[in-house]
Amino acid sequence: MQEECAEETAKKQFYTLEGEVVLENGQRLPGVTVAYETWGTLNADKSNAILICHALTGDSHAVGGNGTPGWWDTMVGPGRGIDTDRYFVICSNILGGCMGTTGPASINPVTGKPYGTDFPVVTIHDMVQVQAALVDSLGIDRLHAVIGGSVGGMQVLSWCKNYPERVGSAVALATTMRHSALSIAFNEVARQSIISDPNWNEGHYYGGAKPSMGLSVARMVGHITYLSDEAMRQKFGRRLQHRDEFAFDFDAEFQVESYLHYQGAKFVDRFDANSLLYITKAADYFDIEPGFQESGALERMAELRHPFLVVSFTSDWLYPTYQNREIVSLFKRHGVDVSFCEIEASCGHDAFLLPSDRLTTILTGFLGKGTHA
């Protein structure tokens, strides 16, 4: 019954902001639409809402429904770590994305054609600004919690900086407060792979052939950074896909090659190349420490006693534990109630999306702490 109910409420909805969004780069974006989904029921005093922020290439479909699985089914749902019997859970597609929220594939009202690279370069701050407008539209003043991993964790930090009063508690998983040179380097390789594809056509490829080859290679690079040396050894080792002997040609023959090809091909079907450019750029620009220090938001969080939780994973080399610890140190220096946990996991950065009893226990406990739900 509860499952059906969850499915019932999981249909994608759309909210269009009034007026223009003033972006961090000074440009103005009119008619921004946000695609979102909700699960559970908002209580009478609207105090049980949890906002989930998705990562780089995620979408609003955090929980399965309408015949498709959700990207965080292991954590969100009735009776799960983020319990939709108890909380009203919201997840929206980020600005610049391609899963229903306004992005480079959307129609530019000035030209009547897709923006392409005429779409303004957006930041994590801009994404969060749009999320806040959505939360407003739902009549929710203060969120019980804002939760996200990876690029979603950056959004969590941006929420705390911009709206410390509105964030009752927050959880950042496998993330960083400033994108490192290594992470920028991987993102730039992904972008250059797309830009080098002749079909990219300076970003104006809609209606024609897509830069699928470049996007596929970009995704392959991404997938390497989501795993770990150990995970790859366990998962693939040096096993061949179909044969016992080497083929002595350039087709994919190791299982790890086939895996990457499959991930690349699958991604091309579901994701827009320009969106990957924009979202990786937003991540690269992310460096919240200076703004956080100046904003007074940390002091405000400390004053309000809004708790914060940081979780890292041992084999995550994209946003390693030391980068997660930097967030903890910053928060501690300003007296914020911050907890930290490093979870033993061999599967690399992806660990935050995979089933983990430890993470479930930690999240359940944290969300129940001083709950208003």
Add this chain to the structure above:
Amino acid sequence: MQEECAEETAKKQFYTLEGEVVLENGQRLPGVTVAYETWGTLNADKSNAILICHALTGDSHAVGGNGTPGWWDTMVGPGRGIDTDRYFVICSNILGGCMGTTGPASINPVTGKPYGTDFPVVTIHDMVQVQAALVDSLGIDRLHAVIGGSVGGMQVLSWCKNYPERVGSAVALATTMRHSALSIAFNEVARQSIISDPNWNEGHYYGGAKPSMGLSVARMVGHITYLSDEAMRQKFGRRLQHRDEFAFDFDAEFQVESYLHYQGAKFVDRFDANSLLYITKAADYFDIEPGFQESGALERMAELRHPFLVVSFTSDWLYPTYQNREIVSLFKRHGVDVSFCEIEASCGHDAFLLPSDRLTTILTGFLGKGTHA
């Protein structure tokens, strides 16, 4: 005087093998030419020769001369770690390369045109077979030492397996005895980047436009794996190249992006895309342990008391210390006189090519041990 003398002998020479080379995949390759350079003087009993094996994209020019620096000037030369006043040093370009030795850009005698991807897929074993023929041609029966890092280290291991009597001693730096899934994954991304470039044209692009965009992105990926998180933080951090503020566009603006673009562009000028396909494939195929165990070569090395040295670097995540230690364990299990040293270095895999007093001291000491020079 010595410097001049070293320059004098550093001119690139060529040796063409008689007959055909029978490759590991069973194919036969006629008219193989090897480009090589030598420094120092071969002594009367021909017991002071050292063979240096270059890495992925290196060449025979290990020591500077003829107006260009060498890729291992910090280690090889008069009075240096590998002392050309004392040893006769040989370095040849590997089979499948593009720096003078026969490779995919060479003329296929059957068609009178460049091989392209009609060139047979070669292995590390094949490269070493060709080096052994070159060493024969110089009248050298036993090498005082064979030394190489990374893919060069794989060649060192292959020398030991195939010619244990001929390898008086050997040094493998920053390498592995079997290419890991992670390393295969990075190589496959590099290959797919090249193959996705429409100019690649199934490998038959000679005389036309080159797959420069794809090759450039491939090189960018490579360079990330040669550095380390720490090295990138120290070297680039989040510094911008030209401005104080973000440009909000997709041009390279972080210093790390400019660095990668520069490395990509520079590489396209000097290296052939097909050679990168072939050499990365040879590395991926490399898994010497089973053959080593079966060959009896380890027992022979132990019997002859030919010493072996393995050196790893703490921040090398392409061929991490644990992979270098696996070589040591294998050799120890078979009674080979093997020494191991892990050098503290923050600069990643590239450390083996960078100036290091520690490495120089270790190498000098090792080469002097039971020397015949």
